[in-house]
Amino acid sequence: MWSCLLALALILLPASALAGAKERVKALAPSGLVFVMDEKGTEILAQNADKPFVPASVAKIVTAWLAMEVLGLDYRFQTRFYLDGDRKLYVKGGGDPFLISEELAVLAPALVAAIGKEPITGIVLDSSYYPANLRIPGIENTSESYDALNSALAVNFNTIAAVRKGNTVVTAEKQTPITPLAISQFKTRGPKGRGRISLAQNPELSLLYAGELIAAFIGRAGGSVKGKVTTGTVPGGLEPIYVHRQSRSLGAIVNQLLIGSNNYIANQVFLEIGAKRFGGPVGLDKSLKAANEILSANGLADAIYLEEGSGISRGNHFTARGLATVLNLFVPYAELMQGRDGGTNKTGTLAGVRTLAGYADTAKHGRVRFVISLKGNDGAMRYKLLKAIESGL
16 A cells, blocks of 8 residues: 555656756756865766856855955955145045945044044045056946946945936935035936946046045034045155054955945955055956965866956856865855855856855755856756755755
């Protein structure tokens, strides 16, 4: 009797449930790239695993690992402030990717306490830590927030969030004062209604907006700025009157760049890697050199090819085994990849590219490292493959 019932149950089960994980993966995505290895580096599943693929935003995993290697979990970005005898305030950017409104609200009272409440006669913004000709492959000259320009001194990820109704523009964020430049830029390039625009490829515009917002927060903290906001460099011999250390550790910033997949943050961090290793100012060439040295030292020179640190460039190329090895090296920091849904993985999306990589818990092999890359625009298929890995291994 029981043998008959078991036979009947097996007949009624769909074929995919009876097949092993390898067969299910092949059935779901026969041309897809799928690679799985355990914590000891033992290969468990490999389908088309030797084909180089465009990683899209899973490249941020490599940037996060490199950042931990070079900068460390507790690294803090710094912004320096100088005051001359005429009470002109100089602000020298240090590439802080999280110089956002909430951070300026913390920064401003400490700055006003250091400089006093007498009016500031002007603000000079010094962005010399980043070269003027810096260009990141894959970043286009658009108003899209994911194309925001990287900068030594930028606020709110070099973007403006606002609401436009007719000829009126107001802030879309209660924590962010609206400024004259924000209003003019949003009138010119912003959408009708609520939206966010990047300060498209215009370093001086970006700096001036940062200066206006800093001035607004100085005013909120009880100080005042009477003069103009301009760009320039800090005079030689002038010592900082206040150095602001980012309240977020690098670990917290990396968590945000992995969960939010922010291209601007990723490349700010990537550029800092080169400057830390070889000295400032930053340079994409310095960061690529630092990255290639570390990759080579870990046997990954032929497996991971980077053009930049966010994944926005289609010139980035990885192998699945290479990225799985990075995931193994990144294990001490794996929790930085954990999102609100509890998953410990990272997606990547470009037109015609869908990737997914990270860690998955399986019954037979424990926590595995997996890499999935698909050509096409079926993002849901990534998770079907991940489910097959989790349930079948």
